[in-house]
Amino acid sequence: MEHKLWIDGKWADTKGGSKMEIINPATGEAFATVIDASKADVDRAVQAAKTAFYDGRWSRLTPAARSLALLKLADILEKNTAELAKVESLNTGKPYEFVSVGADFPFMIDNVRFFAAAARDTHGSHAGEFAAGFTSMFRREPVGVIGQIAPWNYPLMMAIWKLGPALAAGCTVVLKPAPGTPLTSLMLGELLKEAGIPDGVVNIISGGNESGQALVEHPDVRMVSLTGSTGTGKKVMKTAADTLKRVHLELGGKAPILVFEDADIDMVVEKVVLGSTFNTGQDCTAATRVYAQAGQFKKMKEALTEAMRAVKVGDPFESGITVGPMISAAQRDRVQGFVARAKEAGASILTGGGIPSGMDKGFYFEPTVICDVDQKAEIIQSEVFGPVVTVQPFDADDQAVMYGNDVPYGLAASLFTRDIGRAMRVAAQLEFGTVWINDHIPLTSETPHGGFKQSGFGKDLSAEAVGDYQITKHVMISHA
Ligand code: NAD
Numbered sequence: 299m300e301h302k303l304w305i306d307g308k309w310a311d312t313k314g315g316s317k318m319e320i321i322n323p324a325t326g327e328a329f330a331t332v333i334d335a336s337k338a339d340v341d342r343a344v345q346a347a348k349t350a351f352y353d354g355r356w357s358r359l360t361p362a363a364r365s366l367a368l369l370k371l372a373d374i375l376e377k378n379t380a381e382l383a384k385v386e387s388l389n390t391g392k393p394y395e396f397v398s399v400g401a402d403f404p405f406m407i408d409n410v411r412f413f414a415a416a417a418r419d420t421h422g423s424h425a426g427e428f429a430a431g432f433t434s435m436f437r438r439e440p441v442g443v444i445g446q447i448a449p450w451n452y453p454l455m456m457a458i459w460k461l462g463p464a465l466a467a468g469c470t471v472v473l474k475p476a477p478g479t480p481l482t483s484l485m486l487g488e489l490l491k492e493a494g495i496p497d498g499v500v501n502i503i504s505g506g507n508e509s510g511q512a513l514v515e516h517p518d519v520r521m522v523s524l525t526g527s528t529g530t531g532k533k534v535m536k537t538a539a540d541t542l543k544r545v546h547l548e549l550g551g552k553a554p555i556l557v558f559e560d561a562d563i564d565m566v567v568e569k570v571v572l573g574s575t576f577n578t579g580q581d582c583t584a585a586t587r588v589y590a591q592a593g594q595f596k597k598m599k600e601a602l603t604e605a606m607r608a609v610k611v612g613d614p615f616e617s618g619i620t621v622g623p624m625i626s627a628a629q630r631d632r633v634q635g636f637v638a639r640a641k642e643a644g645a646s647i648l649t650g651g652g653i654p655s656g657m658d659k660g661f662y663f664e665p666t667v668i669c670d671v672d673q674k675a676e677i678i679q680s681e682v683f684g685p686v687v688t689v690q691p692f693d694a695d696d697q698a699v700m701y702g703n704d705v706p707y708g709l710a711a712s713l714f715t716r717d718i719g720r721a722m723r724v725a726a727q728l729e730f731g732t733v734w735i736n737d738h739i740p741l742t743s744e745t746p747h748g749g750f751k752q753s754g755f756g757k758d759l760s761a762e763a764v765g766d767y768q769i770t771k772h773v774m775i776s777h778a
Contacts, residue, residue, distance in 0.1 A: 299330045301480070303339055303504065304487030306346035307497025313338040318477060318506070323391035323623040324614055324660045330389075332480050335505035340472070340512040343501035347443045347470040348518050350498030357440050357468035361418045368414035368465060371493035372407050378489065379403045382482050386454060387614045389481050391623035391661070394615050397577055405741075406458040409759065412743035413462030416764050420467055435773040440468035441544065442520035444767065445513035447534070448483065449526045450476035450625055451580040451683075456525050457483045459747075461500060463763035464523070472501045474513055476526075478626065480504035510534075517541050521767070524548070525582075527681070528706070528752045546766050547754030548747075550681040551582040551709030554702035555738060556724065557590040557598055558695070561714035565736070567601045569712070570687060573738035575609055575621050575665050579685035580629070582753075583710035585738045587678060588689045589701050595691040599669055602689060603648040606665040609685075611654050623661040624684060630661040633684030637666060640677040646670045650685070679705055695720060699727045708750030712738040731757075 302309040315336035319328040333339070351357060356364065375382070383398035392398045422438040446460040453475055464471050475483040483502055490500050503509060507530075514522050514537045521544040524534050531549040538545045555573070557566050573585030590598035614622035624630040630653075637651045650666030666686040671677055677688060692698045702711055712734040715721050725733045731749045734740070741747055746760035756766045 301330065301332045301484050301504065303333055303335060303343070304484060304502040305339075305343050306501065307491055309487075310339075310342070312336060313342070315339050315505070318504070320389060320478065320481060321626065322388050323625055326627065326660055330481060332484070332504040334477070335474075335503040335509040337512045339503055339505070340509055340516065343472040343503050344443060344445075344513070344516050344518050346498040346501050347472050350496060351440075351443055351470040355496040356465070356470060356499045359468075361420060364466065364468065365414045365417040367494045368410055368417060368462070371490060371495065372410040372414065374489045374492055375403070375407050375410065379407075382454065382485060385485065386482050387622075389479050390450065390453065390625060391614050392577060393619045393622045395617060396620045397622075402452060402455045406455045409455075409458050409462050409743045412759075413466040413764070416463070416761055417466035419761075420764055420768065422765075422768075431777045433775045433777070435775070437771045437773060438765075438768045439771050441767050441769050442469060443518055444469045444471045445516065445519040445522040446471055446473045447510045447513065447522065447524045447526065448473065448475045450479040451577060451582075453479040454482035454486065457486065459758040459763075460523050460525070463758075464767045465495070465499070466764050467767035469767050470499045472503060472513055472519070474503050474505055474510050477504075477506045511537060514538055514543075515540070519543060521546065523756070525758075528754075531754055546756035547749075548582070548756065548758055549709075549749060549752065549754035550707055551584070551749070551753050552586050552679070552681050552705045552707040553583055553710045553712065553730070553738070554587045554589060554705075555585050556698045556702055556711070556713040557588060557594055558698070558713070558715035558717070558720060559591040559593050560716045561594065563594060563597050563601055566598065566714045567605050569714075569738045570602060571605045571609060571665075573712075574687040575606070575685045576739060578621050578624050578663070580625060580683050583732065583739060583741075584683075585712070586682065586687055587702075587705075588687060589692050589698050590689060591698070592691050592693050595689070599648065599667075599689045602687070603667045606667050606687070607649045609665045611657070611662055611664065621665065621685060624663050625661070627661050629683065630663050633663055633682055633686060636677055636680070636682045636684075637668070637686060640668055640671060640675060643672075643675055644670060645675070645677065673701055673704060681707065695724060699724055703727075703729050706752040709753035710734070
């Protein structure tokens with residue numbers, strides 16, 4: 299199947315771009331072809347978004363009308379879930395029942411409904427007399443044309459996290475999905491049209507990193523919102539500096555799980571297994587570093603190893619499978635490289651660490667538990683982005699906080715204790731955008747999601763995300 303670009307409400311051929319093959323990670327075989335958008339394609343998409351922004355076909359609609367279109371979009375996504383989820387699973391290897399249909403789609407549909415509601419309350423304007431003889435108004439206005447660049451791990455969901463608040467705020471968008479996973483985002487074009495979102499408001503271009511770079515460089519793009527790796531975030535921020543555009547960066551993570559002496563280990567293990575293998579560990583908030591208090595360390599290590607060994611890895615379309623293949627051979631090899639280097643440095647691989655036996659077709663990797671690692675080891679400090687979890691001991695609470703914070707990232711963390719005072723003290727000291735107490739991984743549409751430190755800045759989800767796509771204007775009225 300061959301896909302085109304979605305520009306100004308219709309399918310468009312490339313002008314000077316090339317073709318890219320899309321691979322099914324469960325088989326390693328190509329099953330679709332897309333366009334690798336050229337600079338000229340990016341420019342056409344930006345011009346369509348610019349025209350749509352300045353003629354007000356979306357930004358000047360009433361909040362009620364924008365909200366209604368988003369509500370319709372949510373219904374359309376719900377109606378088309380089976381087909382979209384099938385393509386998402388084919389394209390990413392997500393277990394169809396468990397992740398695609400079970401988690402990604404219900405959540406993203408709820409996200410759209412949340413932003414439909416948020417669209418009714420975007421004005422935030424207030425007025426007052428701050429100088430004699432004058433009234434001042436503070437208007438919250440849409441930023442303008444937004445370049446949105448998405449990663450491959452939750453292709454359509456990340457697109458929705460970006461589009462929802464931008465559309466609620468009245469912005470127009472050029473969306474560039476990740477090079478290998480553009481299919482469901484491209485399918486979204488016709489669904490947006492069916493929902494009554496006017497042509498040109500959302501333009502969708504498949505393409506590689508250079509297409510993304512062209513979008514960030516474009517002088518008519520007022521803001522770039524990226525979800526991707528920390529390395530890409532740094533490049534995007536540097537490029538954006540040339541045109542001084544606003545950047546919104548949702549980047550990598552390396553979540554710690556602090557397990558205190560009074561925690562219920564069976565419960566922790568259940569949460570860590572889910573948190574570290576969900577989406578085959580390719581999740582920015584994945585549970586990656588377990589720190590267990592000395593008295594709990596042995597039990598934690600043994601119970602987690604046993605539970606990870608029992609996780610079923612298999613074909614994403616097989617019933618009951620919770621862990622599918624990794625996204626690509628390159629990503630699987632990258633993860634394998636991290637594990638091999640940890641082993642060379644003296645780590646013990648308690649379970650996993652390789653390709654499951656008999657599964658050399660497709661990009662499968664075993665759920666893996668590692669211990670005997672130093673806090674400064676690469677496997678602790680770097681984002682692995684696979685079903686790999688480390689376990690280390692700690693003695694005092696302060697040491698757990700120090701270890702938890704001691705990475706460049708600050709996206710999400712969790713802690714397990716029944717002592718509310720300790721939980722609150724530790725939560726306050728953790729430098730992460732989300733801290734879960736006695737759980738790991740749940741997010742809701744209402745709760746802000748975003749990083750501290752090198753996990754980036756700006757929030758996805760929540761009303762705060764809408765604010766990120768707005769700019770404040772002061773209008774001062776003389777009474778004369
Ligand atoms: P990536 O950084 O390789 O690519 C992300 C996107 O950026 C892709 O669309 C890519 O084409 C584009 N890109 C790459 N170089 C660019 C450049 N120079 N200019 C403009 N665009 C460019 O990331 P990935 O491998 O697709 O995704 C995995 C990463 O995303 C992980 O680090 C993960 O933690 C992160 N992530 C973060 C969140 C979050 O909410 N913080 C959510 C999901 C994924």
